Each structure stands twice: as C-alpha cells, then as structure tokens.
Amino acid sequence: MMYLLALIAVVAVAVLCWKAFGPAGSSAPQRRSLGPDDDPEFLWRISRQQRRDEESGPAER
DSSP states (O other): OHHHHHHHHHHHHHHHHHHHHSOGGGGSOOOOOOOTTTOHHHHHHHHHHHHHHHHTOSOOO
16 A cells, blocks of 8 residues: 555656656747737738729629
8 A cells, every 4th residue: 555655656756757847849839820810910911802802883794
C-alpha cells in the first residue's frame, strides 16, 4: 500500500514539475483565424461594393 501511495506522489510531483518547467511552446497563445464574415475589412469592402452597385443603377443584361 505504501508503494502505491509513493508511486502516486511521484507521478503527481512529476506532472507538476512538467507543467511548471516543461516546454513553453504549448503555453503560447494560439492565433485565431478570422472567417470572411468576421473580418471588418472584408465587410467594409462588401458594403462599399454594394453601395457602388446601387448607385450605378440596375445592370443591363
């Protein structure tokens, strides 16, 4: 029983040390990519294009 408790304690200490001093690559913030419907510049270009289309009148077909 003592060996089992000692093993659990050693594993717990190892995990804590790994979290504290392990590689820092996993703690870097991830960049979130924006979809076109979340991109303010894309939305601005679309609205500008729609205004131009409305101002030019109905398209001849």
